[in-house]
Amino acid sequence: MATKNSTITQGQLTFFIFQTQIGVGLLSLPFAVAKIAHGDGWISTLLIGFFIQLCIFLIWALNRRFPTLSLYEFMPQIIGKPVAFFFTLLYSLYFIGIGGVVLLLFSNIINNWVFDVTPRWALILLMVSAGIYLARENIRIIARFHVFISFFAFILIFLACMAYAHIDIRYILPIGHSGALNIIKASSEALLSMLGFEALLVIFPYVENNEKGVLKAMSIANLIATSLSTFLVFTCLIVFSPQEILVIPQPMLYMLKSFTFTVIERLDLFFLSIWITFAVTSFVSYLYLASKGLGYAFHKNRHKNAVWYAAIACGFIALYPDSQLAINRLAFFITRTSFAFFAAIPLTLLLLSHVLRKKERKDTAS
Amino acid sequence: MKRLLLLLIAVCTLSITTGCWDRQLLKNTRLVYGVSLDKVQNNHLLTTVSIHSSISSRGGPSSPTNDIVSSRGDTVHETRRNIERKISGPFSASKTQFVLLGNELAKDNIYGLLDIFYRDPRSQLGARVAVVDGRAEDIIKLKTKEETLIDEYIWQLIKTEEQNTAIPASTIQTICSNMFDSGHDFALPQLRISPGKKRVELAGTALFHGKQFSGITLSPSDSTLLLLLADQKKKFAHFTKKVKNSKKETPFDYVTFNAKKAKVRMNIDTNQTPLKVSIHLNIKAVINEYPSDRINRKGREKALGKKLTAQLTEQANALMTKLQKANCDYFGIGRELMAYHPDTWKKLRWETAYRNIRLEPKVNVDIVGYGIID
Numbered sequence: 001m002a003t004k005n006s007t008i009t010q011g012q013l014t015f016f017i018f019q020t021q022i023g024v025g026l027l028s029l030p031f032a033v034a035k036i037a038h039g040d041g042w043i044s045t046l047l048i049g050f051f052i053q054l055c056i057f058l059i060w061a062l063n064r065r066f067p068t069l070s071l072y073e074f075m076p077q078i079i080g081k082p083v084a085f086f087f088t089l090l091y092s093l094y095f096i097g098i099g100g101v102v103l104l105l106f107s108n109i110i111n112n113w114v115f116d117v118t119p120r121w122a123l124i125l126l127m128v129s130a131g132i133y134l135a136r137e138n139i140r141i142i143a144r145f146h147v148f149i150s151f152f153a154f155i156l157i158f159l160a161c162m163a164y165a166h167i168d169i170r171y172i173l174p175i176g177h178s179g180a181l182n183i184i185k186a187s188s189e190a191l192l193s194m195l196g197f198e199a200l201l202v203i204f205p206y207v208e209n210n211e212k213g214v215l216k217a218m219s220i221a222n223l224i225a226t227s228l229s230t231f232l233v234f235t236c237l238i239v240f241s242p243q244e245i246l247v248i249p250q251p252m253l254y255m256l257k258s259f260t261f262t263v264i265e266r267l268d269l270f271f272l273s274i275w276i277t278f279a280v281t282s283f284v285s286y287l288y289l290a291s292k293g294l295g296y297a298f299h300k301n302r303h304k305n306a307v308w309y310a311a312i313a314c315g316f317i318a319l320y321p322d323s324q325l326a327i328n329r330l331a332f333f334i335t336r337t338s339f340a341f342f343a344a345i346p347l348t349l350l351l352l353s354h355v356l357r358k359k360e361r362k363d364t365a366s
Numbered sequence: 367m368k369r370l371l372l373l374l375i376a377v378c379t380l381s382i383t384t385g386c387w388d389r390q391l392l393k394n395t396r397l398v399y400g401v402s403l404d405k406v407q408n409n410h411l412l413t414t415v416s417i418h419s420s421i422s423s424r425g426g427p428s429s430p431t432n433d434i435v436s437s438r439g440d441t442v443h444e445t446r447r448n449i450e451r452k453i454s455g456p457f458s459a460s461k462t463q464f465v466l467l468g469n470e471l472a473k474d475n476i477y478g479l480l481d482i483f484y485r486d487p488r489s490q491l492g493a494r495v496a497v498v499d500g501r502a503e504d505i506i507k508l509k510t511k512e513e514t515l516i517d518e519y520i521w522q523l524i525k526t527e528e529q530n531t532a533i534p535a536s537t538i539q540t541i542c543s544n545m546f547d548s549g550h551d552f553a554l555p556q557l558r559i560s561p562g563k564k565r566v567e568l569a570g571t572a573l574f575h576g577k578q579f580s581g582i583t584l585s586p587s588d589s590t591l592l593l594l595l596a597d598q599k600k601k602f603a604h605f606t607k608k609v610k611n612s613k614k615e616t617p618f619d620y621v622t623f624n625a626k627k628a629k630v631r632m633n634i635d636t637n638q639t640p641l642k643v644s645i646h647l648n649i650k651a652v653i654n655e656y657p658s659d660r661i662n663r664k665g666r667e668k669a670l671g672k673k674l675t676a677q678l679t680e681q682a683n684a685l686m687t688k689l690q691k692a693n694c695d696y697f698g699i700g701r702e703l704m705a706y707h708p709d710t711w712k713k714l715r716w717e718t719a720y721r722n723i724r725l726e727p728k729v730n731v732d733i734v735g736y737g738i739i740d
Contacts, residue, residue, distance in 0.1 A: 113487050118387040129375050166540065170698070173705035244546035259537035260492035 006138035007208050010217040012147055016139075016285065017197055017221035019146040022153075023282030024105040025193025026229055027275065030236035030251045032193070037186035038242050039172035042234040044186035048194050049226025051187065055343050056197055056218045062350040063204035066360040067211060071201040072296040078349055078358050085297060089346065091201075092293035094341045096310055098195065099286035100317025101334050103127055106279045107318060108327060113253060113272060121319060128315045130280055134145045135287040136307045139206045142288055146281050152274050153228065159271050160235050163255050193229060196282065197222060198342035202289050253288040287311055395458040399432070399717065400517035402502035403442065403479055410438045411471075411479075413445035414503040416463075416517045417453065434507055434517045442482045459486070463521045464494040465538065466502035472572065472579035477545055483538050491539040494524050495576035497572040497579060499558035507565055508559075520566060524555060527568055530602040531593045534571065545577050548716060549700025551693075553592070556583050573692040580692035588685050593726060595647050595682065595704050596697050597630040609673045610658060621670065622655040626734065634702060636710045641723040643699055647682070652735035660740045667733040674731040682727035690721050699723070 008016065033041030066074040071091065075084035107123040117125070134142060176183075200218060207214055236251040248254045256267040264270055288303070290310045295303030321327045355360065400416040414436035437448035450457040465483070467476060483489045498505055511519045528535040533555035544552040556572040559565070571589035573582045584592060590603050603625040610619040627650040635642040651674065655662060661667050689696060700720070703711040 057526075109667075115388040116487070122387070126379060129379050133375070167700075168543075168701070170701050170705035174708055177708060225388075239543075241543040241547035241550070243548075244543050258491035258537065260490070 005034065006140055007206050008140055008143040008203070009208055010213050012140075012143040012287050013203070013207050013214065014217045014221040014224075015147040015150045016143045016203065017199060017218060018225050019150060019219070019278065019281040020196030020199050020285040021194055021225040021282075022228060022278055023193065023196070024102055024275075024279045025195075026232065026278075027106070027109060027250045027252050028192040029190060029229055030233045031245060031249050032189040033186040033233060034237060034242075034245045034251075035182045035186070036178075036189060038178045039237055040176060040183050041186060041237055042172070042230050043176075043235045044183050045190050045230045046226065047183065048187040048190040049222060049230070052194055052197055052222055052226070053219065055346075056200070056215070056222060058343065058350065059198065059200050059346050060215050060218065062346050062353070063200065063214075065353055065358070066205075068205050069360060070203070070205050070272075070292065070296075072293050073205075074360070075349070077309075078353050078356065088293050088297045091341060092290045092297070092310070094337065095286045095290035095293065096313050097317065097334050098338070099131075099283055099290060099310070099314040100281060101192075101331055102286065103314055103318035104285045104321065104327060104330065106276070106283075108324075109250060109253075110236055110272070110276075113250070114269060121315075123319050124315050127280065127283060128311045130282050131287045131314075132307055132320060133313045134280075134284045135291060135311070136304050139203060139288070142284060145284070149277050149281055152277060154300045155274055156271065157231070159267060160232055160252070162259055162267070163239050167235075168241070169238055172234075172237050172242055188335070190229070190232070191338065192331060194225065194287065195342070196225075196334075198338075199285055199289055201342075201346065212330050283314070287314065290314075374525075384516060390456070390458070394431075394455040396433075396455045397461045398452050398457065398459050398462050399461055399515075400466070400506055400520060401459070401462055401464070402466040402468070402498070402506045403471055404502050405471040405474070406438060410440065411442060411445050412436060412438050412503060413442065413449060414506045416506050416509075416515070418515070418517070430515060432509065432517065433556075433691060434509055435666065436503060440502065442479055446482075455473065457482075458488070460488045460490055462490045462493045463517060464496060464524065464604075466496050466501040466505060466520075467554075467579075468498055469500060469579070472497045472554075473581060475577045476574075476579070477577045480538060480542075484542060485692035489538075492537050493539060494521075494555075494557045495536065495538055496520075496524065496557050498567050499556055499583070504559055508564055508566065511565065516566075519592050520557070523557075523566065523568065527555065529601045531590050531598070531600045533589060534593060534598060535600065541574075547698075547700075547701060548576075549704050551575055551695045553584070553589075553694065553696055554579075571597070573689065573694040573696070575693040575695075580694060582688055582692040582694075582740060584685070584688065588681070588688070591678065591681055591685055591729075592696060594625060594628045594649070595630060595645055595685075597628070599628045603628065604654065605674075605678070606655075607674055607677050608679075619660040620655075621653060621674070623651040623653050623674070623731075625649045626652045632697065632699075632702065634699065634707065636703075636707050638724070641710070641714075641719070642726065643697075643723060644726040644728065645682075645697065647727065647729045648677075649678070649729065649731045650734045651731050653733060653737060656736070661733065661736045667736075671731045671733045674733075675729060678729040678731060679727065682729050686725040686727060690723075690725065693717075693721055695720050 033044045037044045072088050075087055101123055107120045110123050111120055232252060239255050240251055245251055253268040256271050259267050287310055291303040291306035294306035294310055295301055299305040321330055373382045398415045399418050401611045404412040406412045417433040418430060419433060435452050438444050439445035439448050446457050485573045506516060508516050510516060522563050527533045534553050536552055536554060544550050549572055553571045553573050556569040557566055558569040560567045570586050571584045573580050594603055606620055606622045609618050609621050612619055629648040633644045644698045700716045
């Protein structure tokens with residue numbers, strides 16, 4: 001249950017979700033969607049945003065029945081303690097897994113683009129220590145950091161606009177040329193970079209006045225995240241010719257690398273240093289969500305005690321793959337399983353809670 | 367206890383943020399500004415580079431000099447390693463401003479040569495690429511040209527000519543998009559050493575098809591017209607045309623004008639076989655030099671405009687023949703078909719079809735200004 005000084009406003013919720021959604025995955029997003037949907041990749045990105053909106057409805061409908069409880073706290077009421085304990089562990093593992101993938105992609109990109117001699121563990125250690133430092137705090141402090149960092153998004157948009165000096169709109173025409181099936185297939189590839197909205201499952205009870213307005217705050221977050229990704233994907237698709245983008249895994253960075261200015265010669269490095277903060281916020285969010293679950297299961301709901309080993313577990317996940325192929329496989333696996341955690345399980349819980357008429361009882365006093 | 371832990375984290379973090387693994391001291395690295403690539407015997411590659419360094423005389427200001435080094439190898443990277451054995455510090459291509467390709471080499475697949483520039487995160491994608499008529503290393507070996515270092519000299523030459531719309535403004539990155547695009551070809555500036563004198567000059571524009579130099583070079587005047595037709599006008603675009611026929615050929619027969627504004631409209635008629643592509647170019651011209659006559663009379667500027675219209679249209683027609691001979695789809699007609707007429711595109715084999723389409727350029731010149739005298 002939320003205590004008084006650990007609540008967040010609905011505005012903070014918007015930024016929290018936005019920052020969790022926008023992370024390292026976005027750098028590879030144009031490449032991921034272009035592989036299947038080619039010039040129609042931007043439609044896939046819009047489509048996944050729409051799909052996520054549906055999932056937000058679902059999660060909201062579920063959490064609304066238990067306004068002061070988080071996922072970990074209300075699960076026992078619906079499915080009984082032993083099963084709920086198992087699912088709490090499963091969710092924590094899932095959040096740790098995503099945290100690990102964020103670390104992995106982050107260290108991999110930094111390794112490939114900037115520090116090619118620096119060992120990966122050093123980069124991961126840096127990120128993990130920053131993550132531990134922030135994720136130990138309560139949600140309000142984390143959310144404030146996320147709000148503050150969000151202003152960097154304007155710089156990213158500004159940098160992306162530079163590309164409009166070298167575009168060819170014909171690269172994405174005719175619209176719909178890759179066919180509806182491929183567009184839908186590609187949107188599943190886009191999922192990894194849009195994950196983060198499922199955080200609502202856990203942070204719902206911490207939002208002030210959560211009887212109303214949460215849905216609006218969530219929709220705004222999703223709208224901003226979807227528009228930003230669609231804009232970046234669209235920009236990359238009209239900068240690189242269709243066959244060219246298939247050989248460039250990080251088109252955003254590559255695009256910026258080719259611009260030269262008198263003051264800043266390598267715009268991609270500038271971009272990357274800002275981008276790191278976006279990776280940190282995603283990582284911190286997932287670390288917080290995971291340790292919340294572990295804290296509930298093992299430490300009498302004190303998540304601080306769990307942050308340590310959750311972060312170390314993320315670090316080991318990130319260290320494990322040793323080749324680009326292994327990295328891709330892991331990211332693929334996490335994306336596929338994520339579907340269960342943000343859609344299938346919440347849907348089952350929602351249906352069960354309706355069938356069993358499980359609902360949080362309102363205090364007569366309030 | 368808590369504070370101690372925090373302190374421990376802080377110390378650990380600080381000790382690894384110094385970044386000692388990837389430290390590259392500027393004073394040690396040897397910065398390469400210009401690169402030339404040539405084909406030599408047995409299909410070996412020959413790389414010649416110009417390295418900047420500054421020799422500081424005691425107390426006085428340092429004067430920049432350049433060091434020319436060349437080496438052979440089977441791949442571009444191998445030649446770089448071989449060069450590294452001959453110089454004092456690590457080879458750094460992060461400041462490369464241009465890459466010169468020898469004529470023979472450009473006729474092979476040039477993507478293979480540029481691969482290292484695309485793959486290496488430290489390389490400079492904004493560097494210009496040019497073809498050299500003859501051997502590229504000869505230009506770098508000029509070393510200095512009247513107090514100016516050769517790399518600086520070529521860089522400035524290319525930049526100026528880009529502004530004059532005499533050569534396409536193509537960097538390593540922009541040509542990459544075209545190399546991967548089957549419906550859009552590119553062209554690169556061609557340099558040569560002027561006969562007799564040890565000076566570099568612009569020969570024109572080398573037309574490429576796919577990833578290879580077609581062997582056909584456009585004259586500087588044709589290049590400007592090509593760029594105008596492709597809607598790539600930069601600051602200036604000058605033309606000199608003969609408009610009178612007096613007995614002696616004096617400057618009095620000619621007019622020089624600058625295309626102040628150029629508007630292009632491309633039209634593809636897919637109903638016709640072969641495909642008909644008409645390109646309309648509308649030039650608003652300002653006279654720069656016209657010694658023989660005054661223009662400020664009714665009818666005269668119109669008459670002059672008409673003459674120029676006819677001449678430029680004729681030149682454009684000849685230009686189209688050259689483009690088709692080179693199989694260089696510089697206007698991206700293939701791309702246009704893919705985007706707007708996908709059904710037609712699927713029926714065509716562009717590789718062979720481009721040569722047979724009907725390209726119909728139409729240039730129109732309107733004189734809108736004539737300097738500060740009449």
